[in-house]
Amino acid sequence: MQPFYVTTPIYYVNAQPHLGHAYTTIVGDCLCRFHRLLGKEAFLLTGTDEHGEKILQAAEKAGKPPSVFADEISARFAALWPQLNIEPDSFVRTTSARHEECVQWMLQRVYDRGDIYFGEYGGYYCYGCERFYTEKELEGGLCPQHLVKPEYISEKNYFFRMSRYQGWLRQHILDNPDFIRPERYRNEVLALLDSGALEDLCISRPKTRLAWGIDLPFDRDYVCYVWFDALLSYISGLGAPDGEVFKKFWPGENLVAKDILKPHAVFWPTMLKAAGLELYRHLNVHGYWLVRETKMSKSLGNVMDPLEVIGKYGVDAFRYFLMREMSFGSDANVSEEALVGRINADLANDLGNLFSRVLSMNAKYFGSSAPQARELLPEDTALIELARTAVENFIRLFSRARFSHALESLWELVRGLNKYVDATAPWALHKVGDMARLATVMAVPLAGMYRVALCLSPIMPAAAAVMFAQLGQPARRALAADALWEWVEPGVMLAASSALFPRVDPLTPAEDASAARRSSPKAADQAAVEPCACTITHEDFQKLDLRVGTIVAAERHPDADRLLCLAVDIGEEHPRSIVSGLAEAYAPEDLPGRQVVVLANLAPRKLRGKESRGMVLTAEGGKLALLTASHPVPPGGKVS
Ligand code: MSP
Numbered sequence: 001m002q003p004f005y006v007t008t009p010i011y012y013v014n015a016q017p018h019l020g021h022a023y024t025t026i027v028g029d030c031l032c033r034f035h036r037l038l039g040k041e042a043f044l045l046t047g048t049d050e051h052g053e054k055i056l057q058a059a060e061k062a063g064k065p066p067s068v069f070a071d072e073i074s075a076r077f078a079a080l081w082p083q084l085n086i087e088p089d090s091f092v093r094t095t096s097a098r099h100e101e102c103v104q105w106m107l108q109r110v111y112d113r114g115d116i117y118f119g120e121y122g123g124y125y126c127y128g129c130e131r132f133y134t135e136k137e138l139e140g141g142l143c144p145q146h147l148v149k150p151e152y153i154s155e156k157n158y159f160f161r162m163s164r165y166q167g168w169l170r171q172h173i174l175d176n177p178d179f180i181r182p183e184r185y186r187n188e189v190l191a192l193l194d195s196g197a198l199e200d201l202c203i204s205r206p207k208t209r210l211a212w213g214i215d216l217p218f219d220r221d222y223v224c225y226v227w228f229d230a231l232l233s234y235i236s237g238l239g240a241p242d243g244e245v246f247k248k249f250w251p252g253e254n255l256v257a258k259d260i261l262k263p264h265a266v267f268w269p270t271m272l273k274a275a276g277l278e279l280y281r282h283l284n285v286h287g288y289w290l291v292r293e294t295k296m297s298k299s300l301g302n303v304m305d306p307l308e309v310i311g312k313y314g315v316d317a318f319r320y321f322l323m324r325e326m327s328f329g330s331d332a333n334v335s336e337e338a339l340v341g342r343i344n345a346d347l348a349n350d351l352g353n354l355f356s357r358v359l360s361m362n363a364k365y366f367g368s369s370a371p372q373a374r375e376l377l378p379e380d381t382a383l384i385e386l387a388r389t390a391v392e393n394f395i396r397l398f399s400r401a402r403f404s405h406a407l408e409s410l411w412e413l414v415r416g417l418n419k420y421v422d423a424t425a426p427w428a429l430h431k432v433g434d435m436a437r438l439a440t441v442m443a444v445p446l447a448g449m450y451r452v453a454l455c456l457s458p459i460m461p462a463a464a465a466v467m468f469a470q471l472g473q474p475a476r477r478a479l480a481a482d483a484l485w486e487w488v489e490p491g492v493m494l495a496a497s498s499a500l501f502p503r504v505d506p507l508t509p510a511e512d513a514s515a516a517r518r519s520s521p522k523a524a525d526q527a528a529v530e531p532c533a534c535t536i537t538h539e540d541f542q543k544l545d546l547r548v549g550t551i552v553a554a555e556r557h558p559d560a561d562r563l564l565c566l567a568v569d570i571g572e573e574h575p576r577s578i579v580s581g582l583a584e585a586y587a588p589e590d591l592p593g594r595q596v597v598v599l600a601n602l603a604p605r606k607l608r609g610k611e612s613r614g615m616v617l618t619a620e621g622g623k624l625a626l627l628t629a630s631h632p633v634p635p636g637g638k639v640s
Contacts (some may be wrong), residue, residue: 005238006253007046010046010047016076017080019296020289024256028045029072029088031458033458036458042088043245044090045088045090045092047076047094048070049230070095074093081304082539083537084315085461102241103234107228110274112275120156121159122154124143126143128145132153151179157222162267163198185265192266203223204216206221210223222321232256238250250278253282289331290331302335306318309339319460320347327404343501354414354418358446359470363494369492372443387416390410391455394455446488451486452467470498471494471495472494545599547638549597550593550596551567553575554591555637557610559609562584563582563583566616578612579611582626596628598614598617600614
């Protein structure tokens with residue numbers, strides 16, 4: 001089976017990662033997980049683009065040498081991906097020795113094949129885009145991307161004979177309809193190629209003007225143009241030209257947004273052709289995430305921080321939202337309201353509710369053991385047929401980068417399963433004691449839910465792991481469109497309840513959920529039975545600074561009946577002031593001397609006017625109970 005290889009753009013290190021970067025990388029991760037589910041080997045490459053004028057200027061602005069600056073921002077990108085449950089197989093930095101060697105190899109190769117020459121050039125240079133524009137390409141004399149007046153620069157440079165490949169590229173795109181997809185971008189590139197002569201590409205910068213780059217192997221007075229350098233990360237990150245991984249995975253697919261269509265659709269294939277390397281299989285181009293109809297970008301100051309979003313709503317909901325909300329190729333608006341809307345409608349109402357009702361009914365009727373289906377009636381076979389079509393469509397659409405449509409198709413099954421449960425009314429069968437039919441009408445949705453969990457596993461890996469566990473299934477199983485309907489093995493023990501995606505109140509999002517639980521015993525009861533649908537990494541856990549502390553003083557909060565103001569010794573110079581919702585369970589005079597567990601690195605906040613610097617941990621369920629160590633521990637003792 002042909003292995004699958006996909007790349008994201010390698011991101012500039014002049015800005016912090018935001019939702020736009022997260023989206024493309026999540027798409028890459030979902031695609032790899034999807035192809036693995038289909039039984040293929042898959043490889044995800046991402047990384048950072050660290051050379052060039054733009055980065056140098058940003059480093060100077062930050063008062064740091066470019067290498068130090070690049071190290072810092074690159075590390076932020078690398079650290080973000082695991083938090084979004086993204087597992088890159090290669091993270092390329094264009095300042096790495098391996099990448100530099102590959103770029104020099106390629107430059108020499110194209111030079112030796114006669115496609116690089118030295119010449120004089122004058123053009124309109126946009127520093128933002130790091131490229132020359134022809135007069136024709138400018139809009140009202142301004143760079144069409146940055147809307148700034150470019151500088152006219154004339155100097156001697158090296159050029160890649162890109163013009164030579166114009167006719168060939170046009171023909172290749174015509175012969176391979178899905179080389180660039182969706183179609184609108186293919187048409188855009190064809191129109192560009194038809195609009196006039198393709199110019200040669202200036203691929204060097206004199207070191208006298210810019211030294212932050214990779215030396216040209218045939219002229220050390222010049223460095224390589226940042227785009228010629230950056231595009232090669234897609235093969236250097238596989239170990240090109242000689243590495244085994246390169247031989248195995250190349251050619252692959254590239255994922256980009258429409259901002260960088262031209263370098264990927266014109267520079268990149270002509271570079272590969274000139275070097276005699278195989279072309280990529282597909283260029284998948286998506287639109288922009290907009291905030292109130294404006295592109296999300298650092299320069300406009302309207303970016304959404306993915307960490308903030310996942311902190312409030314969880315990684316799985318975030319990944320699902322991005323994959324479902326954007327129709328790949330078109331622009332899409334993002335807002336917290338839209339995210340909450342999707343969580344409540346799709347995840348809580350449709351999916352969460354399906355798992356919750358079927359598993360709790362099965363617990364009631366069959367003691368949580370998977371029942372054996374008996375005779376199938378037309379309504380059962382209709383549902384099985386719906387599942388087959390929905391999964392087939394899901395696979396077909398997902399493989400073609402039509403993620404939103406793929407999920408829409410899967411939701412036909414989710415909603416179909418809910419309708420099936422409504423129509424077959426298991427509770428009524430139970431009431432009249434028709435256990436044979438009851439077994440079938442429970443077995444059918446359980447099998448359907450398993451297919452849904454399989455399809456969702458590339459998009460929501462953590463939630464899918466919970467779904468598999470609830471269905472008594474091993475985590476990873478292959479998904480084949482034509483596989484026969486599979487029953488959940490009779491007798492397997494299933495979860496008795498499920499709360500995959502609790503509804504989110506837009507006004508009191510998950511962030512405030514713990515506070516809400518503390519002040520509402522009813523909510524606390526519900527929370528006690530809800531398993532968490534997300535997993536955290538060991539690194540995530542290590543971020544928590546948990547310490548044993550001794551309460552040295554406690555008094556009632558002057559303005560809140562439920563709160564106590566504590567002074568807790570956690571081994572620091574002064575006791576910590578911590579406000580905690582303990583008043584219903586503990587009298588202040590009972591607390592001094594007690595040992596407790598404190599989350600010491602929680603951001604300080606004010607609770608009804610009193611500053612709280614940490615959190616005292618409690619256990620819920622019935623009366624609130626303070627957590628403590630089983631024997632006395634010196635204050636400040638680390639909890640791990
Ligand atoms: N370094 C170049 C790419 C070189 S690839 C060989 C670059 N970097 S970038 O940091 O500007 O990243 C651009 C990419 O980030 C887009 O193509 C897209 O993948 C992602 N996005 C950044 N903002 C985005 C939106 N507002 N919406 C969607 N994607 C966005 O260009």
